[in-house]
Amino acid sequence: MENPKATTVVQLKGITKKFPGVLANDRVDLDINSHEILALLGENGAGKTTLMNVLAGLYNPDGGEILLNGKLVQFHSPRDAIANGIGMVHQHFMLVESLTVAENIILSLQSNALSLNLDRIKKEISGLSKKYQMPVDPDAYIWQLSVGEQQRVEIMRLLYRGADVLILDEPTAVLTPNEATELAAVLRHMANEGKAIIIITHKLNEVMNFSDRVTILRAGQKIASFLTAKTSKEELARKMVGRKVLFHLERSACVPGKAVLKLENVEALNEKGLPALRSISFQVCCGEILGVAGVAGNGQRELAEVISGLRTVKKGKILINGEDVTNCTPLQAIDIGISHIPGDRLGVGLAPNLPISDNLTMKAYRERPITRGFFLDRDQLQVFAKNLIQTFAITPPVPETPARLLSGGNQQRLILAREITANQGVIIAVHPSRGLDVGATESVRKTLFEQREQGTSILLISEDLEEILQISDRIMVLYEGKIMGIAEVADITVDEISLMMAGQPLEKFNHELPADGLKT
Template identity: 50%
Template sequence: MSEYVIEMLNIRKEFGGFVANDNITLQLKQGEIHALLGENGAGKSTLMNVLFGLYQPDGGEIRVQGEKVNISNPNIANDLGIGMVHQHFMLIDIFTVTENIILGSEPSKAGKINIKKAEEEVRALSKRYGLAVNPSAKIADISVGMQQRVEILKTLYRGAEILIFDEPTAVLTPQEIKELIQILRNLINEGKSIILITHKLKEIMEVCDRVTVIRKGKGIKTVNVSETNPNDLASLMVGREVTFKTEKISAIPGKEVLIIEDLVVKDSRNVTAVDHLNLTVHAGEILGIAGVDGNGQTELLEAITGLTKVDAGIITLNEKNITNLPPRKITEIGMAHIPQDRHKHGLVLDYPIGMNMVLQTYYKRPFSNNGILKFDVISKKARQLIEEFDVRTPDEFTIARALSGGNQQKAIIAREVDRNPELLIAAQPTRGLDVGAIEFIHRRLIEQRDHGKAVLLISFELDEIMNVSDRIAVIYEGKIVATVDPKETTEQELGLLMAGGKRTEEGVPS
């Protein structure tokens, strides 16, 4: 009997002449967590979509428990005990947890769905694997972390023994990441085997047994995690040495670009989310906002960018009152916005990536003339930005949906930075990105600062906030509770402040 539960041998996958997987081999052992590591666009998701039956390989073979198989669709993958938890969840908001889990595999009696029986099964599964999900809750009412648990339960309900996780921590808070890592360990203790697609080297070192590195569609190396380190993995992934610490000169703050005074914003439930908040961002500085998710960051962002109504207070940009102005008017006054949800607010996914790069400027010259779009000019501009920002795409006509998450993010950053804004708002700018792309984006943010622009960075990644910011404002329950110098604080101090601790005169939270 083979020592491997899954063998993907010399897998090749092409898309119209573009080779996404170039004879890659990956072998998964029983009871291990095996990381699949690579840059954005390296071919990781494509390889796993081949394993799950969403794509058909153009070469190579797949073996399950030593037997050669033909996985022509996801139903066959499910029958073989393979389940996949996708990066972008496939859930129906108005359905309950149980309804989503049983969809397509409904238990029935006399032609009627037995929801009570299904809820009991979901509750038992949830308890067995330490998932703690309410079977009767509606998807629309639960957190992103809980939605991911529902996706995991969907695979377990269908009998999966081999689970594929595609960037599972990309949308999670630090606390949810810790909980997920424990869930992965619970799954392994129950005899499952896991393939984990991730960019996060710390997670690989913490939870994985082996790692296969791929680069530009080719398999580079498989190594034991116990015999490697983050620096070596980063170098294997991008083909060069990667700097984890962003080098920058000290900031020279200039005029006040963004002034927020006594701001009050209510959330969708009409509860105060931003509570008389005051904040100032200067030209030539990066102000980072640190806080646990759910403390008003989203509502603050949406208020500044015109996506939600301000209930009280004033927002001033370049000495102009922009409170409750439409988003386009705000951008024309000098604001650019890298949104925290690139799919919802950053891109039109079924438009070509070239058209997405002029979403903020398509109605202006030289991209249009009297309302008529000039497609040749748009294409030329898109090609320039694709090259300058290293967006990995076959061409500017490829739809945005077809690009990897990291390359979608690079395209948004290219569009926003190219407009030369006075204020750049960057919300979770490196979420789901590999270390090479993170290094690139951090450099771009610092370049904006060095060109005299104001940068407002909102991130749940404390090391990012510490590494990139010139000042850090801590948000807690909708208020700025402290402003600190990153050179004079620690992650521990920030963590305590984020949890509601107060600073003493000595600078230590109480």
């Protein structure tokens, strides 16, 4: 332990947890200390979430024990765990949208809500807000809050209930880079106040910047632990994947062909009925990746949705190979050959309760050999699914497993497997590597590259500027639903992109839509 104040609060000893077809945790030992931020790192399916779910009382382990301040404890529910000072913020928030922050916090308390004094609770929330420098308005309704603010409410809820050990499962996956920096500061305050913090993340930069210690899991086992100051991104990646990871891709020059996807003055509204896309015009050519950069919430999601038939185009036109496809249905979009890797995995991307096999075959099921006449050929369906499970290394490799039970990264692989296989010329990829480990991220980017080489037109929407710079041929920046500029990746600097992301259009990247077939 580096921090002289740190003391061991929790000891996990030999934790084992099995699921059908997979040993999620295999005799894992882990010490968790006060005053420290511990990062938990590992490939998709390594067992990180499972191990923390065991600690947070959600799962009963099949073997091993938990010691809390040296005493053996057994948690039968998350309530049990929180009563003992251990709480977890899950990837999917569990807040009631129509209630206020204070009401949500009351709701999570065990005692009779009527006997609680709302004013006193609000005061206490404000006190905690100050102490941890984490602004939270007790009277705000959840639906009014950004994702980052909702996350703070989740953290506040645990603090309010007296958590000393706080677990956060991939907290930054849903945050903008700025929000992530703010979260890092909050976590540091909490550690300084004596809390024990555990964060799960795939981002090696965050491990290096946020944590004091880091533990790596691989295939359910603990592989290594380091003091963060004594390790490096490269060492972590190597330990995690078991081989050297390349942090750059060989890129071949783009030889764009004819324009495939073309938008002309497209306008659309967001959920609240406000303009989300304002006169958007651009094109993506055959064999080209167009990266869309921008701060979250500037029209990226709506852009992906209008092209995939999930949102109405109010004005303007969408063309694929010259054919007008404006306001096609999602099913027509599939038939036209548009693949959509959505940002929202569980909402749009997957049918959570259906098995892996059905999720994989959702797009292929209307075609031979899976369909014969009116009948589904169940055997062919299984063969098709098993092939994809193998190619995309989805675990557990059990086609019957419901999609909702898969780890976050394995859910993402499932979507990628289906969409990339079904692609017939156009891929709309929204945060394709969100939640993926470094190895899988690399392989997704490679796959997109291969698709591009085979002539696919790819619209890549990502908040990860590094990802956009790495694989795009051209970059387009969105701000408040408008295009601030489009440039060849080689012609633009990060500073110029940042300026445009902040709302400043740059004259030299002005984008007039060219005559057919030409590149901007």
